[in-house]
Amino acid sequence: GAVVSQHPSRVICKSGTSVKIECRSLDFQATTMFWYRQFPKQSLMLMATSNEGSKATYEQGVEKDKFLINHASLTLSTLTVTSAHPEDSSFYICSATSWGGEKLFFGSGTQLSVL
Amino acid sequence: GESVGLHLPTLSVQEGDNSIINCAYSNSASDYFIWYKQESGKGPQFIIDIRSNMDKRQGQRVTVLLNKTVKHLSLQIAATQPGDSAVYFCAEKDTNAGKSTFGDGTTLTVKP
Numbered sequence: 001g002a003v004v005s006q007h008p009s010r011v012i013c014k015s016g017t018s019v020k021i022e023c024r025s026l027d028f029q030a031t032t033m034f035w036y037r038q039f040p041k042q043s044l045m046l047m048a049t050s051n052e053g054s055k056a057t058y059e060q061g062v063e064k065d066k067f068l069i070n071h072a073s074l075t076l077s078t079l080t081v082t083s084a085h086p087e088d089s090s091f092y093i094c095s096a097t098s099w100g101g102e103k104l105f106f107g108s109g110t111q112l113s114v115l
Numbered sequence: 116g117e118s119v120g121l122h123l124p125t126l127s128v129q130e131g132d133n134s135i136i137n138c139a140y141s142n143s144a145s146d147y148f149i150w151y152k153q154e155s156g157k158g159p160q161f162i163i164d165i166r167s168n169m170d171k172r173q174g175q176r177v178t179v180l181l182n183k184t185v186k187h188l189s190l191q192i193a194a195t196q197p198g199d200s201a202v203y204f205c206a207e208k209d210t211n212a213g214k215s216t217f218g219d220g221t222t223l224t225v226k227p
Binding site: 043044046049093103104106108111 | 147149151156218219
C-alpha cells in the first residue's frame with residue numbers, strides 16, 4: 001500500500017523557535033496533502049489543504065502566518081510552526097492522496113512539545 | 116454522555132467477542148465513508164471503506180454497514196483481539212467537495 005513518511009516523530013523546542021515537520025509520499029505522487037492537529041483524546045482537526053504548486057487553503061481559525069505550509073513537489077509537503085508557544089504543543093498529522101484518489105494515507109504523526 | 120458523531124465514546128469487550136462501533140454522520144451529500152484505526156502516538160490507519168451506493172461491505176474480520184436513511188455507519192469487528200485495542204474514527208466525505216470530516220472517535224479496549 002501507499003506509504004507516507006512523516007518526520008520528526010517527536011520534537012521538543014523552546015518557546016519562540018520555529019519547527020519544521022516534513023511529510024513525504026514514498027511510492028506515489030501526492031497531488032493533495034492535508035495537515036491535521038490532534039489534542040489528546042480528541043478527533044483530527046483539519047488545519048489546511050495543500051495542493052502541489054499552489055498556496056495552501058487554511059481552515060477557519062488557523063493562522064496561515066503561524067502555520068506555514070509548502071507543497072513544492074508531488075512527494076513533499078512541509079508544515080512550519082513559526083514562533084512556537086506552549087499552546088502550540090500538540091500531535092500534528094499529515095495525510096496524502098493521489099490525483100483522483102479517495103483514500104487518505106496518513107503519516108505517523110509528530111508530537112510537538114513547546115517548553 | 117454521547118459525543119457528536121459517535122454513539123459511544125468508549126467500548127470495552129472481552130477477547131473473542133464481537134465489537135460494534137457506531138457513528139452518526141450529518142452531511143447528506145457525503146457519498147464515501149471510511150473507518151480508521153489509530154493506536155496511541157501513531158497516525159490513523161485505513162481499515163475499510165464504503166460508498167453510498169452500498170449498504171454493507173466486508174473485509175477480513177471487519178464489516179461496515181451504512182444506513183443512509185438515518186445517516187448511520189457502523190463497524191463490526193469479529194472475534195476481537197487485544198491488538199484491536201485502539202481509537203476508531205469514522206470519516207465521511209463528499210467527493211465533490213474533496214474534504215473528509217472525522218467523527219470524535221471511539222476507544223475500544225479488549226480485555227484478555
